[in-house]
Amino acid sequence: MTVPTFARPTAPPPALADGTLRVVALGGLGEIGRNMAVLEYGGQLLIIDCGVLFPEEGQPGVDVILPDFTWIADRLEDAQAVVLTHGHEDHIGAVPYLLRLRPDLPVVGSRLTLALVEAKLVEHGIAPVLQVVTEGETAALGEFSCEFVAVNHSIPDALAVAVTTGAGTVLHTGDFKMDQLPLDGRVTDLAAFARLGATGVDLFMVDSTNAEVPGFLASxxxxxxxxxxxxxxxxxxxxxxxxxxxxxxxxxxxxxxxxxxxxxxxxxxxxxxxxxxxxxxxxxxxxxxxxxxxxxxxxxxxxxxxxxxxxxxxxxxxxxxxxxxxxxxxxxxxxxxxxxxxxxxxxxxxxxxxxxxxxxxxxxxxxHGGNAKVHVSGHASAGELLTCYTVVRPKNVMPVHGEPRHLVANAGLAIASGVAPERVVLVEDGVVVDLRDGVATVVGSVPSEHVYVDGSSVGLLSSSDLKDRLVLAEEGFVSFFVVVDEETGLVAAGPQVVARGFAEDEAVFTDIRAQIVTDIEAVSTPGAIDVHLLQQTMRRAVGRWVWGSLRRRPMIVSVVTAV
The missing domain is CATH 3.40.50.10710 (Metallo-hydrolase/oxidoreductase)
Known part of the structure; x- marks a missing residue:
């Protein structure tokens, strides 16, 4: 069985052609978290979920990570609503940050989901426009007709959503599983899935989290x-x-x-x-x-x-x-x-x-889960996903919600169920997929960077900043200060050193002081001191010495003052 490889286009997508539905995941594909998909049709947008990703060890100081709203920030007036599948943070946690850009954007979801969102929005000082929906209900949201389907998950009131436009029907499962004996008696509505499949599902967007897990989950x-x-x-x-x-x-x-x-x-x-x-x-x-x-x-x-x-x-x-x-x-x-x-x-x-x-x-x-059965996952395993593919019989499949290995495993299940390999779209965040005449095609990409929330700062923290934090945590910090005489180009004072995060005493840097003076005086020009050049020269000298002598790569701050 041949599983398609990930499509990774770098060019932006072309203008959307008439009669075409565009689908872009701004989060949740290639990661567990910050789930967000944007559908575009007839000049209008529909957003499905808007969640956060929680930071890993290599992201010190980060509170949460948001989807990248860049692609839609200037078009939020075209958005008809944000539809929420359920109330977990990786699906609703970024809603307050989206509504900061447009507070009157309607938020659509089940009763419990919206109650959880509203409590979050109160903390952010936002009075939302809420629309409660239930399973079996259909809502007209501009060009998008949305039918909501009951699914079972590890939180009550979870919904799948079938979105119908002139370009066809997209069925988005949200997070789901098929517990036949759920505690609340609310099972995944396979009859509705089958009915939608008989009518025709042009693109099936399917939860991939447990696609590698064989068989069926326990109840x-x-x-x-x-x-x-x-x-x-x-x-x-x-x-x-x-x-x-x-x-x-x-x-x-x-x-x-x-x-x-x-x-x-x-x-x-x-x-x-x-x-x-x-x-x-x-x-x-x-x-x-x-x-x-x-x-x-x-x-x-x-x-x-x-x-x-x-x-x-x-x-x-x-x-x-x-x-x-x-x-x-x-x-x-x-x-x-x-x-x-x-x-x-x-x-x-x-x-x-x-x-x-x-x-x-x-x-x-x-x-814990390693020594006792105290938890059951909320995501469908391979046997349950195969059942869904058999029931829905989609024309095209786009695995969602998962790391690359989960998406690939889900793609394999779709193909094993009879979906043609060329009809399985394997993409990650930011890749643009167009649905036209029943065929899903990759046509480009849009920005989908991680947006970091750090205290009250949103989007200001960069990957470079995180790298600096890791260097500070793992390698330490050393600063050298030198005063240079503008007229002679000679070192008038210093180098003075301040080191933090080193086991060695600052006296260990004695050996590099003379080399710094020699290197600075070799490149300085009397009467025309280039402070930046001297700082770079000192930084290189310190970096070479610290690595050669201490096998460390600390953050180095070099300060040169000309007097």
């Missing part, structure tokens, strides 16, 4: 007995960590706590906010008297309480990470049990293992 219901067993064997404090939006998992923890006579306290602002919304809207069912606030929980015996917190992905400032470092008011020790009720997001492995090791060092028993 969420299998987690309940495992949690029961862990609770039964725990005689002191229990701490459970999960995503702050995983309502189903929180429900299972509440149910287990009620059965074992424990009270539950939510720890962390996002957990408290999201579960409060879920309970208010009826998605989370809380037995009377079960919940207590974190302060009241401190007064309870350790055998009477369960703490539900965030931090299952090792996020440095999340509650569980701070607990593992001993920096949180919640303390764990010998006899306590910590449950990490989530799967590992690729790229977070080291951070999660650091948390597990920290908790273990404190004496806690740590239960």
């Amino acid at each position: 969420e219901r299998e987690i309940g007995p495992v949690l029961d067993a862990v609770f039964a064997s725990s005689h002191q404090r229990i701490v459970v960590s999960s995503f702050a939006s995983h309502v189903h998992r929180v429900q299972q923890v509440l149910d287990a706590a009620a059965r074992h006579g424990r009270r539950v306290a939510f720890v962390g602002r996002s957990m408290v906010r999201n579960m409060g919304l879920a309970a208010e809207l009826g998605y989370l069912h809380v037995p009377d008297g079960l919940l207590v606030d974190a302060t009241a929980a401190e007064a309870l015996s350790s055998s009477e309480v369960v703490l539900m917190c965030t931090g299952s992905q090792g996020e440095p400032m999340a509650a569980l990470s701070r607990i593992a470092r001993g920096e949180h008011k919640v303390r764990v020790g010998p006899g306590d049990t910590v449950i990490l009720a989530s799967s590992l997001i690729p790229g977070n492995e080291n951070s999660v293992f650091a948390v597990i090791n920290g908790l273990t060092r404190l004496g806690a028993r740590v239960v």
